[in-house]
Amino acid sequence: MAILEFDRTDDAGIAEMMTGLGKAARAASAALALATTEQKDAALTNAAAEIRKALPEILAANEKDLAFAREKDVRESLMDRLKLDEGRIEAIAKGIEDVAALPDPIGGVMAEWERPNGLKIARVRVPLGVIGIIYESRPNVTADAGSLCLKSGNAAILRGGSESFHSSNALVECLHRGLKAAGLPEAAVQLVPTRDRAAVGALLTMTDSVDIIVPRGGKSLIERVQKESRIPVIAHLDGVNHVYVDGAANPEMAREIVLNSKMRRTSVCGAAETLLVDRKIAETQLPGIAAALSGAGCALKGDAAARKIVPDMQQATEEDWSTEYLDAILSVRVVDGLDAAIDHINRYGSHHTDSIVTGDAAAAARFAARVDSAIVLHNASTQFADGGEFGMGAEIGISTGKMHARGPVGAEQLTSFKYVVTGTGQTRP
Template identity: 70%
Template sequence: MDAREAAAEAPMDDVAALMETLGRRARAAAEQLATVPTAAKDAALRAAAAAVRARAAEILEANAADMQAARAKDLPPAMLDRLRLDGGRVDAIARGLEEVAALPDPVGSVTEEWTRPNGLRIQRVRVPLGVIGIIYESRPNVTADAGGLCLKSGNAAILRGGSESFHSSRAILAALQDGLRAAGLPPDAVQAVPTRDRAAVGALLGLTGLVDVVIPRGGKSLTARVAAESRVPVIYHLDGICHVYVDRAADVEKARAVVMNSKMRRTGICGAAETLLVDRTVLDSHLRPILADLLEAGCEIRGDAAVQALDPRVRPAAEEDWETEYLDAILSVKAVDGVDAAVEHIQRHGSHHTDSIVTKDAATAERFLSRVDSGIVLWNASTQFADGGEFGFGAEIGISTGKLHARGPVGAAQLTSYKYVVRGDGQIRP
């Protein structure tokens, strides 16, 4: 362990005081950011992108230190891959910041407008939330993605990355702060927690009044801890148990394409399907070819008795399979008695994330779309469209499965609140 590593590992004397200082600085920066023109924020984002490219060697050196420490800890290959940066990935970080600069600024946009009988003109106008805490795991690029999106939406950010990516994240942060300075904005607009001490997370989650919302980005255990501990409001998704329901009135070819894409396009994302429900009357005509496709593509199938009867390669599903987010080439498959049974299964076992129905019958589709209580419901489309980019939001910071404030993809607009601006001519209330 080198000296820099040792300093980051050292427990802090007073983490609570440190975090409160970060919070106060963020609050002051947020007050400035709330009213800066779009051009200044975009200039900062573009200057940050340039600084990421200029500091590429430094970022890669910091990442090498993180990688060395991670290898010494025998971290699994998947985690090492998420942590690893190279020239291409550093350039992708810079391009991501430029893409955020090119997005429309949500702040100041008037989302509703009306005039009252007494002549008062009322506008509902988007304003930043204030200070956003982001708690994430090993991917160092989140530092730039999350910091950039917060800045675009006029919010100050306090970032707490995974301890494995500590040095990489700090090097990227330096580039972001270069960008802020170059545009004349307060560098405290994006800060990172300067210690790996785990007490910092607890302190961050208690900064009510200084931090307006916390967004965890990572695995279920991180999100569950944040949800359980936080005194600050949280926007999060716990997991993505996404379903495809193939109705008796489904077009077979569309069902095959949608199921294959929902499961196998990328298995590790939250919008990947984990459970397939098929109307019991079309197991032979619809499910049989779908199973053949999936098994051919290397997907493990865990099915109920009716599904097992179709193919000897289907393994038996246990009760917990209906509530497991595999994030892998595994699919649980169940025969159900029509759309209502499918909805009931999803309501009971789903995670309110993303669910899709394949059918030619419009009435059946509308029944599913209105009854399934998930952030995203689709008709004849892949669950893998659960993504801010695919919705046209540009960058996203995550997918919310909660119902308060933001639901579904969380982009720049979802990182704003609103105020009512009322213009009168001396009106008084009778």
């Protein structure tokens, strides 16, 4: 079904429109909960094929979004997130196929046991129900979120950023054609048809029809959702991520990991924002790392010790240590060993993704045990903070909380469970 932009801006009109989306989603979630694995996978496979067929239309829609973003003077790093090309659209289609290829989490037995009285108890995965997903202007999230919700038997209400409105519409239309071909309700995936921010406020209060809210974006969005939502929230917070180069690090490995962590894509949440270097090896290793970063176009902001070794760094401020740049900027600090690095990360980081580069297994184990982040890596780039790289097909976001889901939120993380108890006539004494 074609998605038309809702043209009423009064509060009553928006509330009525959102209520309608919620009722449709609730009805669709009941159908999805009973859908077979084959139906869900067919819907996803068909949607991926529709995206490939609709390549010209999606690119044209994305051009409208890019023009709108330029008028708003959106910064370049965010323009990179918004932009689609043939390669990125193919990656979106392939990501949906990867989700289709995953095992169906619904109905899976998580644990089972038998009691002395003969009762057999099983903990079984079930859908969450209806998931409201609020995100900024990244069109790929539209496809990732829709496909993961479908795979996990959940209906989705998607509210993307205003800059990606046309691109998201084009992608959701492809998902609708995939759902229709598989005999599933198109309302299983709905896009909020307005850019008006009042729709977000309405969504956060729809306790009768929405079971979970998943926000994905910057601090201001997350803070608003956590403050206003009357519905449980799985939050994707900012990525103030670190790479710590330990005294036992291989110099070449350290240089390549730091360079990739920062510069592969500076606009993604898994990009490193701070480099920590052990004082014992700073004079020998930091110049080479800094040269590689500068050569790739990265601006460096260092503390006094780092600037003494690499004088052309800018001066880092206290604010830099907790800043998510999402740009070719990296803060650099020289620290007194492993424990000082851990203390810095736990104080300034966002509990998202942090990496240690070291040949010392004991140091790596201590880092993994003490760093309080959703993802901790040893001798690997922070840019692996991605559900696809974890084998999840795609992700809705990286949850930095500790309730329900943590780390990449894929299809399995979008489920709850119930207990199924089987007896042979037992009664309780």
